[in-house]
Amino acid sequence: MLEVERLEVSYGALAALHGVSVTVRPGEMVALVGPNGAGKSTLLKAIAGLLAPRAGAIRFEGKPVSAEPPQQIVERGVALVPEGRRLFARMTVRDNLELGAFTKRAQKERRARLERVYNIFPRLFERERQLAGSLSGGEQQMLALGRALMGLPRLLLLDEPSLGLAPRIVESIFSILAELHREGMSLLIVEQNIQAVLTLAERAYILARGAPS
């Protein structure tokens, strides 16, 4: 489903990734762990098209994505739930979700999908008209996840979904991820909460200082 091969990414002269290879098979849940600054977020951003790799290849469903702009990658079925959630704080919950379905492919199934997301996260339906910035941390993470699901992804990239959340909320987020996984979604998760993620994931990669170890 996703093949990252000997990927190199650098910020200016500073190399962030040198020669990382990661594979996610269809329907698989893969964890990516490692210390801060190891380049986990950099890897996810490169897959999503926000960073241009210097060398190496990224293939999604057999075709290269590394030369494509982010919107094309979203259109192909890869969604990133970024670190810190990056919601549109001054827009309503509903607007955030509608924006998640911006691509042509997702536009067509927008209504059915919205209903589905509200079914998974009833809280978001209750707060439909509230500004995203006024939600609690847990609700914001739900919205970030729901917004990504609106784009009909086949591969979901998650960057620290449990960061700063109470244990009870982390548990419910992970049980939703497990549910998505059971339904056949492929997931690649960067997580500090190693215990939680390793009980769910089929495989894990450990990244240390920009290189696999």
Place this chain on the structure above:
Amino acid sequence: MILAQQLILGVLVGGLYGLAAAGLSLTFGVLRVLNVAHGELLMLGGYGTFWLFALWQFDPFLSLLGVGPALFVLGLVLYWALFQFVVRAHEETRIKNSLLIGFGLTLVFHSLAIRLWTADERAVTTDYAGAVLKVGIFAVPIVRLASLALAFVVLAALHLFLGKARWGRAIRATAEDWEAAALMGIPVGRVYLLAFALGTALAGVAGGLVSVSYSISPSIGLEWTLKALIVVVLAGLGSLFGSFAGGIVLGLAEATSVVFLGGPYREVVGLVLFLAILLVRPQGLFGSRG
């Protein structure tokens, strides 16, 4: 009595300040680029209206339907030819280069206007230009009242577009966080293009209304850029109706100063207001921080 009459005129001109500011605020809010040629674009819109009237006797209010789209296209061209190369640059490069482009355009449009229309002051004088609505002892020039109403209608339409339309939402999302917008599958480059063209069209419509209600000359650009900038600082970014209200506040402040300090201080009062707001409430009267 004189004050009240001046305040009425202040509100009327304030609506146009608001409209001029809305365009500047849109491009600044979305592209993070200050287009210092905004006033020149407004001037071009004014001459467009003037030309349509002088050559073919088109009603100035109707010709806005042509001038708006024409300036929209001009905006597309300017973005495609010039601004697209700076919007992705890092902050310092972006600000410096966009100012250079803006000042360059200012000179070009200014000279072009002198070439095409001479340096004379022009105004569109329709046969209903002098009509006045009498309200008690006060006189309200009908053309200016219509301009104010139109400015409001245009801003309301834009508000609806930004609030409800798919691309309108995309513009707001990009303004807030372009990277997150890209992750939604929004083509950020095209959003920039659209926002810049819309900002240019707003300048053009404002210019058309200025040419009917007041007067235009090739050198009005700087003055209108300044007014728009003052209003943007006054109102804060991100709210169209904030811009409209901010414009009216500036109009009222100018009117008050005309009565108490005399005409020559009219331009000064806006700048004083500008500095005061920057000192006391840098996020603007209606703006939120960040």
